[in-house]
Amino acid sequence: MQTWMKTIIQIIFFVAISKLADFTVERFHLPMPPSVFGILLVFALLQSKIIPLKWMELGSSWLLAQMLLFFIPAAVGIIKYKSLIITSGLPITITIIASTIAVMMCSGLMGQWVSKLLRRSSE
Known part of the structure; x- marks a missing residue:
């Protein structure tokens, strides 16, 4: 095929x-x-x-x-909330950055934990 x-x-x-x-x-x-x-x-x-x-x-x-294409409608939709971005843009940006870092750290720690478990089980 x-x-x-x-x-x-x-x-x-x-x-x-x-x-x-x-x-x-x-x-x-x-x-x-x-x-x-x-x-x-x-x-x-x-x-x-x-x-x-x-x-x-x-x-x-x-x-x-193709994942980037899935985010284009959301990015275009932000235009509708221009006043919200003007008034609360900085707190929103800080929240997005902090949550992204938290997710990256949790994913990394979880990956290390699973890797250790797999190494132990293969020994």
Whole structure:
């Protein structure tokens, strides 16, 4: 099968997982966002080896490469709130920078912790 066909099928898989997560969270009134549930579902499928990583590598790589396009509508939407940016732009910017640093630090620490666990379990 051609690479572009595999990529499209894998993207359809991610859309299906997203729709399944939306349905499940709504149906069972789960106290979490559907996107988080979808990530947990993909993680569980990968960890349990039900779905091998190669079945989603091309689609996920393409989606990550296109991610900037998903933020353009949000950036354009900011124009509607010019007065808010003028009055509260600095506190908003500081909050964004601080939260970005916090997420980066937590991700790094979590990555180190998981790496240590994996090293210990392989010994």
